[in-house]
């Protein structure tokens with residue numbers, strides 16, 4: 001058992017909403033307020049199931065003011081971070097700035113950063129290290145494209161991404177990490193990897209960490225699934241043993257739908 005154990009699950013489930021390039025800072029405040037109202041109204045236990053949102057950079061200050069001012073029980077993070085700490089890097093955002101804004105987490109190596117901005121595993125490694133230097137919790141995103149899946153090389157491909165990004169990390173750092181398995185073919189397409197696919201990959205990721213960093217690190221590591229998650233499929237994926245949470249894109253932009261995903265246990269009971 002690890003520090004993340006909450007007495008209910010082996011690891012505290014994390015339901016995270018990646019807003020991508022959606023919602024300005026005023027819309028962000030409205031969504032966070034409504035989401036918290038719905039969840040508080042439904043007696044959601046935020047200690048038992050952690051809730052995080054990942055708004056665009058320009059929203060973060062407003063979200064911080066709201067969350068701190070009203071002592072809201074959810075946490076937030078950024079969608080990307082610079083590998084550098086400061087200097088002549090026009091347009092980049094330092095992990096130190098994000099830390100100062102109260103971010104708990106930061107996404108690293110999202111497939112849209114990889115495909116649209118040419119980020120590779122070495123860059124993910126540098127960003128991950130920068131995030132850790134400033135006390136942020138990296139959420140490392142890995143996952144294969146359709147061609148790789150069709151060639152049957154998805155496990156080997158995804159494990160290579162994991163190994164590349166974790167290069168040089170200590171066992172302690174790996175123990176506290178969050179890794180999101182997001183098969184690229186399932187992102188924004190309506191195609192969902194089946195619960196079996198999610199479980200197979202998460203089990204492979206955990207086994208790889210166990211073999212390289214030990215059982216304790218593997219037991220602490222939280223593994224999320226992402227790709228066309230909705231309230232109608234969330235519970236069946238979360239029922240899988242090695243899936244500890246979800247990284248939700250489109251469905252996190254609707255407060256009622258996202259709240260329903262957060263309350264996945266309700267579906268487990270009523271399914």
Ligand SMILES: O=C(CO)COP(=O)(O)O
Pocket residue numbers: 018110182186187188189190226227228229247248249250251
């Ligand atoms: O990329 C994703 C989350 O990071 C998944 O996006 P969708 O849920 O919109 O498929």
